[in-house]
Each structure stands twice: as C-alpha cells, then as structure tokens.
Amino acid sequence: MTLFACGKEEEQTTRMQQTQSQEEYLAKNKLNIPRKGNLQELTPTQKELVQDWLEFNAVHENMKLINESTRFAIIEDLGQLASNIDEVEKKKLPEALDIMQIRSRFLVLKTKALKLQDDATDDSIPNTFIEKEIVEMNKVFNAVCSQIEQASLLDIEAEEILGDVFKVTDSTKNAPKKVLQTEQLPTQKAQKQKLPKKPFKQVKPKNN
DSSP, X not given: OHXXXXXXXXXHHHHHHHHHHHHHHHHHHOOOOXXXXXXXXXXXXXXXXXXXXXXXXXXXXXXXXXXXXXXXXXXXXXXXXXXXXXXXXXXXXXXXXXXXXXXXXXXHHHHHHHHHHHHHTOTTSOHHHHHHHHHHHHHHHHHHHHXXXXXXXXXXOHHHHHTHHHHHHHHTXXXXXXXXXXXXXXXXXXXXXXXXXXXXXXXXXXXX
C-alpha cells in the first residue's frame, strides 16, 4: 500500500510538472498584438485595385498569417514574407501603381521582416519586442495600401470622375453656335416700326 501510494504521488507530481511546462511553453509561444496595432482590412476600392495582382495578394496573406502567428512559427512566416516581396520586386507592377513610393514601402517591409526573423531566433528577446515590431510592419503595409489607393486616384481620367456631365460638355465644345431667336412682344415690334413725321408746331408764349 505504501509503495502504491508513493507511486501515485510521483505520477501526480509528474503530471503537474508536465502541465506547468506546457503552460509555460504556450505562454512563451503566444504573441498578443494590440488591437490598435492590428492589420487594417482592405477598403472596397483597394480590393478592386489589387484583385488581379497575385504578388500583392500573396504578401497580404503572409501579413495576416504573421499577425496570427506564434513566437516559434513566426520565423518561417517572416522568411516566406520576404520571399514573396522579392517576387513583387521582380515582376512588373500594374502600370498605375508602378511608382517609387509603393516600391520603397515594399522594400522597407522586407527589411523589417528579415530583421525580425533574426531577432525572433534570440531567446533573450522578449515577446513584447516581437509584438511591437509586428505592429510596425502592419503600419508599413497599411501605408502601401493607402499609397495604392492614392496612386489610382491620380491616374483617373476626367471622364471617369465627371461621367456623363463631362462627356456632354466636351461634345458641345466645338459644336456650331446657334443663335436663339426669341419671340418679340407687341410693344417691341411697335418701337421698331417707323412712325410718320409730323410737322413741327411752334408754341407762342402766353401773355400774362
């Protein structure tokens, strides 16, 4: 009985140690991104602009994955993000979006990803630092999306902004001018008719 009791206590102690180790592991592995630092959702305009841009969509999916990642999985996720940004740089961007502001932000995002990948391998660096760096990466990616929308607005033609109003105005620009004739009032007609001349009568002053 004594041996049985001792064995049971040791078993319970082992299970508690394993549970504590697992909790410590999960606590160390978990990353909590502050809500105000979350990755922003794409606006309807942004979604429409990038729906056929495969390289951008791959980067976007990587960013969402990184925001949901863990301390030990993020190393691989960050490497994949850097690789996908390489594909963005190699391929030709959509014509309206191929500007330095967008390309430079992708480069900044790639640089941050590679640096954070290196930092995440160092056990002495706390999770709070990793979380702050992810927030900074979110800001850069959000800036990319904002720049995409701005660049597209600058590339819109006047016809697209003004619609039918612009087309009507433009089509009548070179049209021959028409002289509008208004119906004359009877009094106006009478003024234009030549009245017969009457003899001039001299009026003599009256004597007081």
